[in-house]
Amino acid sequence: MPKWKPTLLTAILTLDLAIVSAFALPRQSDSNSPAQPVARISFVLFHNRVYLPVEVNGHETFEMVLDTGAAMSGLSEAAASAVHLRAAGKAELVGNGESRLKIALAKDVTFRLGGAELPEKSVAIVPYADLEEHEGRRISGVLGVSLFRRYVVMIDYPTKTLSLYQSRDFVYSGPGDRVPLRLPGAALFKAVIELPDRDFITCNLAVDLGTYSALRLYRPFLEKHHLVDQPGIDSFGFGLGGEFPERLGRVSALRIGSLSLKGPITSFSAARSGATSGSSYDGTIGGEVLRRFKVILDYAHQEMILEPGSDFSEPWATDTSGLLLRAGGADLKTISVLHVLTKTPAAAAGIKEGDVILSVDHQEALYLSLEGIRRLLTGPGNHRLLVRRGQRALEVDVTTIAPLD
Numbered sequence: 401m402p403k404w405k406p407t408l409l410t411a412i413l414t415l416d417l418a419i420v421s422a423f424a425l426p427r428q429s430d431s432n433s434p435a436q437p438v439a440r441i442s443f444v445l446f447h448n449r450v451y452l453p454v455e456v457n458g459h460e461t462f463e464m465v466l467d468t469g470a471a472m473s474g475l476s477e478a479a480a481s482a483v484h485l486r487a488a489g490k491a492e493l494v495g496n497g498e499s500r501l502k503i504a505l506a507k508d509v510t511f512r513l514g515g516a517e518l519p520e521k522s523v524a525i526v527p528y529a530d531l532e533e534h535e536g537r538r539i540s541g542v543l544g545v546s547l548f549r550r551y552v553v554m555i556d557y558p559t560k561t562l563s564l565y566q567s568r569d570f571v572y573s574g575p576g577d578r579v580p581l582r583l584p585g586a587a588l589f590k591a592v593i594e595l596p597d598r599d600f601i602t603c604n605l606a607v608d609l610g611t612y613s614a615l616r617l618y619r620p621f622l623e624k625h626h627l628v629d630q631p632g633i634d635s636f637g638f639g640l641g642g643e644f645p646e647r648l649g650r651v652s653a654l655r656i657g658s659l660s661l662k663g664p665i666t667s668f669s670a671a672r673s674g675a676t677s678g679s680s681y682d683g684t685i686g687g688e689v690l691r692r693f694k695v696i697l698d699y700a701h702q703e704m705i706l707e708p709g710s711d712f713s714e715p716w717a718t719d720t721s722g723l724l725l726r727a728g729g730a731d732l733k734t735i736s737v738l739h740v741l742t743k744t745p746a747a748a749a750g751i752k753e754g755d756v757i758l759s760v761d762h763q764e765a766l767y768l769s770l771e772g773i774r775r776l777l778t779g780p781g782n783h784r785l786l787v788r789r790g791q792r793a794l795e796v797d798v799t800t801i802a803p804l805d
Contacts, residue, residue, distance in 0.1 A: 435566070435569035436569075437563040437565050438514075438515055438551065438564045438565060438566060439515045439562075439564045440514065440563045440564075441514050441561070441563075442560055442562075443466075443560055443561070446537055447535060447537070447612045447687075447771060447774075448611075448612040448687025448691055449610065449687055450555060450562065450609060451463045451465055451537075452465075452562060453513075454512065454513055454541070454543065455513075456479065456509065456510075456511060457510055459482075459483045460479075460482055462540035464539075464542055464543050465539060465541070465543070466547075466562070466609050466610075467542045467543065467609050467610030468548060468606075468607050468610070469544075469608040469609070469684070470610060471545060472520070472522060472523060472524055472544050472546070473520050473524070473541065473543050474503075474526045474542050474544070475506075475524075475525055475526070476525075476526060476527075476539060476541055477525055477526070478540070479540040480504075480506060485506040485509065485523075485525065487504035488505055488506055488507045489504070489505035490503070490504055490505065491503055491524070493524070493640060493641070501526070501527065501640060501641055503525060503526050503527070504524070505522050505523070506522070506525055507522060508520075508521065509523045511543060518547055518550060520546060526640070531638070531639065531640055533726045533727050533732065534643075534726060534727075536732055536769055536771050536774075537771070538732070547564075548587075548699045551565060551566065552564070552565040552696065552697070552698045552699075553697045554694065554695070554696045554697075555695045555696075557692070557694065557709060557711075558711070567698070567701070574705070574707060576693075576694070576696065576705040576706050576707035577657040577659050578703050578705050579656060579657050579703060579706060580702060581607070581699070581703055581704055583699055586608075586680070586681060587606060587699070587704065588604050588605065589604075589605060589607065589704065590602060591604075591605045591654060591655060593615075593654060593655075594651060594652040594653040594654075594655070595651055595652055596652055601625055603617075604681045605681065605682060605683050605684060606685075607685060607704060608684035608686050609686070609690065610639075611686030612686055613637065613665075613684075613686045613687070613688055614665050614666065614686060614716060615651065615666045615667070615684075615685055616637070616646075616669065616683050616684045616685075616686065617666060617667070617668055617682060617683040618669050618675075618676050618681070618682055618683050619672075620677070620678070620679040620682075621679075622669065627668065628668070631649050632647045632649025632650070633647065633649075633722070633741055633743065634646075634647055635647065636739060637667055639674075644669065644670075644674050645669075645670040646667045646669050646670055646676070647668040647670060648665065648666070648667060648718065649665075649666055650663050650664065650666055650716075651663070651664060651666050654685075656706065657706070659706060661689065661692075662713075664716055665688070665717075665718050669683075688716070688717075691711065692708065692709055692714065693706045693708055693712070694707040717779060719774050719778050719800075720744075720745070720777070720780070720800045720801050721744065721745050721746045721800050722741040722744020722746035723737055723739075723740060723741075723744075723751065723798075724738045724740075724741065725737060725757065725773060726738040727769070732770070733765075733769070734756065735756065735757040735769075735770055735773060736754065736755065736756045737754060737757070738753065740753055749796045749797060750796060751787065751796055751798070754789075755787040755788065755789050755794075756787060756789075757773065757785060757786075758787060758793065759786040760773055760776050760783055760785050761784055762784070777798070777800055779802065780800055782799050783797070783799075783800065784797055
């Protein structure tokens with residue numbers, strides 16, 4: 401079984417995880433009546449992550465992130481306290497960031513999504529505070545791989561609807577591309593990367609719903625194929641465990657089955673530790689790719705089905721200002737500058753680390769939120785920022801450019 405290195409919850413946990421043994425269930429014969437979902441739920445898409453309303457132990461409902469990369473489901477410390485969970489063990493977590501986290505474990509938790517139940521023998525209790533400041537949103541927990549082992553999961557990004565089906569009842573007859581998955585562990589598939597003036601490169605990628613990025617390539621793969629010094633800008637990604645260094649650039653195309661995604665923005669990991677430094681597989685596709693499809697994950701029959709949506713050919717978006725921001729304060733409304741990337745519009749404008757963003761284009765940061773500011777700074781444009789530096793308020797003009805052209 402390959403090492404499992406997910407994004408939002410856990411990469412290495414020495415735990416006894418229950419694995420569904422029947423990965424080749426017989427399919428029900430096709431009929432005129434399609435299978436009915438066990439549950440159909442509307443979700444919020446925030447920073448390319450799926451946030452779902454989930455009831456915990458028959459009590460409160462929390463918004464939790466859907467994450468194929470999480471080896472077990474987990475709750476925030478606040479959510480665990482609200483439903484009176486008691487720690488029954490400890491473990492160490494290695495996520496995408498370069499720092500390890502100490503987490504607690506709790507026993508016998510039941511999650512409910514509409515009419516579907518997900519009983520878990522063990523869940524993680526995770527301190528999400530640092531990740532929340534990077535995300536700009538409170539995170540109550542994640543639903544991990546057990547959900548995908550128990551149900552066929554259809555994520556209809558165009559309609560923001562998630563449907564769960566019993567594996568034995570689900571028969572697909574639509575126009576989507578069927579992509580074989582290799583399981584258990586991470587949901588791996590074969591893809592092809594095209595680069596200028598290079599032969600095509602076949603790679604093993606993982607489906608990672610908990611990652612906000614498009615294509616992320618891990619350091620050992622980059623070293624093997626001499627891709628470490630790709631054109632782009634030095635930056636930082638983030639996940640559980642904090643930040644990790646990366647270079648943001650592009651590949652000419654990413655091919656998945658018969659589908660070809662042209663010029664996706666790509667994270668070339670420069671990390672020396674954490675999940676993106678691992679060699680069990682070559683990288684991931686995340687929310688910026690997946691949101692362009694209706695995605696069906698059928699672990700029982702070891703396949704992913706991708707139906708392109710209206711966003712399939714939408715230009716690849718990223719914040720080109722060179723500002724990496726952080727949300728602080730009790731309500732995550734104080735937006736400050738964490739990093740200013742070199743040779744970027746923000747660096748040219750003289751913005752400094754530690755500056756507090758007061759407004760962008762005369763819109764108050766308090767109301768924009770971190771995600772709103774990211775959206776404003778995505779793509780080419782001229783922007784006026786009001787920042788506080790110490791006791792002074794300064795106006796600066798930032799001209800963003802087309803992303804990584």
